[in-house]
Amino acid sequence: MTDTNSCEIRDLDIVLNLKDEIMEYFNKKTDYKQPNWIKTTLGKCFRLINGRAYSQVEMLNSGTPIIRIQNLHGSEKWYYSDLQLPEDQYCDKGDLLFAWSATFGPFIWNGTKSIYHYHIWKVEPTPAIDKKFAYYLLTNITTSIKAASHGISMLHMTKEGMEKWEVDIPPLPEQKRIAAILEKCDRLRRTRRYSLQLSETFLQSVFLEMFGDPVTNPMGWFIKNLDDVADIASGVTKGQKFNGKQTVQVPYMRVANVQDGYLDLTDIKLIEALPQEVEQLKLQKGDILMTEGGDYDKLGRGAIWHGQIENCIHQNHIFRVRTNRKIILPEFFAKLLLTQYTKLYFLQCSKQTTNLATINMTQLKALPVPLPPLPLQEKFAQIVQKHERFRTQQREAERQAEHLFQTLLYRAFRGELTSSDSNELDISALSAENHPQQPKPKSTDKPENLPIPATQPQINALQLTLPGLE
Known part of the structure; x- marks a missing residue:
């Protein structure tokens, strides 16, 4: 890999030209909903x-x-x-x-x-x-x-x-022009999204290469129960009675905030709790938050807390795992949670009903955890930190592309991308009372380039590189 910190896009010149084209349309003095719509x-x-x-x-x-x-x-x-x-x-x-x-x-x-x-x-x-x-x-x-x-x-x-x-x-020629502009922006949006999805698999590949598949433990790492190498705690119960005791309101992590491998902090809610509860449950940088279950995709998923919010606690449907860093690093354990090894363990020991599955504290504490040497975990943690910085840039690029597309979509159907010299076209068929049901013509043409999943050539066009990982 080259020593760069970027996601190279083969059609970058098209993307840059797109920005200028969009601004050109936005700056036009156009009427809302042109008369020929x-x-x-x-x-x-x-x-x-x-x-x-x-x-x-x-x-x-x-x-x-x-x-x-x-x-x-x-x-x-x-x-x-x-x-x-x-x-x-x-x-x-x-x-x-x-x-x-x-x-x-x-x-x-x-x-x-x-x-x-x-x-x-x-x-x-x-x-x-x-x-x-x-x-x-x-x-x-x-x-x-x-x-x-x-x-x-x-x-x-x-x-x-x-x-x-x-x-x-609008008339058909104007429809085609609007669709062409939106398609360019949509292609940028999808490219950003695919690059983010592609980079998700990177750390798992590094994890398996460095530590082996924990299902078979080919490197023979020593194994201990999670309870032996970490402190595990449940959280505060929502809606509890305080009987007149003094309380405080603090931000807290809900199941919706804890995703598989990352925290979604777009919607943070407050909860009422006793001051001593806040002091006891206050999250620390490096804690791992895990869900007890619900839908099958929520079972045992987790992510690292990086101290993004002060005085934040967690609810009782979330476990807080605080590892003994002299034995196991949070970066290693968080990625272990993404493997089939832990997912299968939680699935096998969980309590299951129709479409629901949950684990309890006892089952989590008994999770067998492989323990590679600490220096090897530290090397992996350095890679994780570099990768996370890279992913932060990717997420921001995706956010900007999404915002650009949604803005353009909104303005397109307000008629603000319509030029004053659009060709008039008879579209009286739209005014007909009955829809003409014509047979679908057979065609041997290739399908048009619409928002569809990425092809292998598109994926190959994305080169993900991180410094120090060559």
């Missing part, structure tokens, strides 16, 4: 095709893949079907989908020919609507659609409600 409804812009509901016996281990909402968000758990369905019940690579229940939003399908589930619509734009523009239009209104949805246990939007949703649509 028309107000219409989604039902006149798209054909929304319902997916099919499946019984458990119809969901097989082989056949045609069934796309569920979980799969759109990256789940690798798939079901299949051997049913022969009408052609419009299938989706092909490049088709536009919209999840309308629980988790909302548009997606561009990038897989093989598949069946889409009941909670997903296939969206077929009319000839007057550009597909890329349709994707960004739906992206822009998704939050409002979710806010207007129905249901208690599971929010959903009805097809009728979706078809009646009012939108402003």
